[in-house]
Amino acid sequence: MSETFFKIKHANVWRGDVLALRDLSLSLATDQSVAILGANGAGKSSLLKLMTGEVRAEARPQTSCELFGERQWNLEELRHRIGLVMPEEVARFLPDEIAADVVLSAFRGAYGRTGDMRFKAAEKARASQAMEDVGVTELAGRCFGQLSSGEKRRFLIARSLVHSPEVLVLDEPSTALDFAARLAMLERLRTVAQGSGTIVLVTHDPGEIMPEIERVILLRAGEIIADGPKRQVLKSDVLSELYGMKLRLTWSKGWGIVRPA
C-alpha cells in the first residue's frame, strides 16, 4: 500500500547562515522511487537530511514537515524505516570497530559499539547475506579504520540494506566504488526497487538512474526547478544548463546515457 513518507510545505532550511532550501514544498510516497540531481551546493544533501530527520525546517506559520504522517518523530524508530548511505557516516564509526559490527549495529539504530549488544541468529544471517551481496565477506573481521574508502562505502551500503528498510536514502552512494562494485551496487538497488523498497537517490550521474526510478527532481540554489517523469525532466538542454557544459542525453533500456555534445 502506498504511503506518503515525506511531506513538506514551504520549508526553509538553514545550514549555518546559508539558506540551503528555500520555501520548498514536496511530497514523496513509498510506491515511487526518485532521483534528485543538482550541481554542487544545490541543496541535495540538505533535502536528504530533512527527510531523515537530521535537520529541521525553520519554524514559520506556513511551514509543515511530516515524516510518515507525523510532525514529531523518534529518530531511532525512523532509522528502522529509512536506511541511509551518507558520506559523513564513515566518520561516525571508530577506526577499531570490527567491520561486521558496523553492519550489525543497524539493527539497533546505533553507530557501532556492538560489544554489549546481543543479536539473534536471524539478524547475524541477514548481516552475512548483506555483506555477501556487496562482496565484502572476506573483510568482515577487519577493523573499519583499516579499510579503503570504497570498502568502507560497501560496508555502509550493506548496513543500509540489512534490515530491509521501507525507504532507502542514498547520497551519492557510488563515490569511491570501483567500476565492478558500482555495477553490483546498482543491480542490488534495482532488486530493492523491484521489491517492496523505495529508493531516494542523490546522484551527479544521470547514468546511475536505474530503469526502476521514474521520477526525477532537479534542484538549483535550494529550489526545485523540475519534478516529474524522468524522460520529461531529463533533456539534453536541461542537463547542459544544470552542469554548465554542452551534454547530449540518449536512452537505452530505461538507462540514460550522457556524453559531451
Ligand SMILES: Nc1ncnc2c1ncn2[C@@H]1O[C@H](COP(=O)(O)OP(=O)(O)OP(=O)(O)O)[C@@H](O)[C@H]1O
Ligand atoms: N554544515 C553547514 N554549515 C554551513 N553551510 C552549509 C553546511 N552544510 C551545507 N551548507 C551549505 O548549504 C548549501 C547546500 O549544501 P548541500 O550540502 O545541501 O548541497 P549539495 O547539493 O548536497 O552539494 P554537493 O553536490 O556539493 O554535495 C551549500 O551552499 C553549502 O555550502
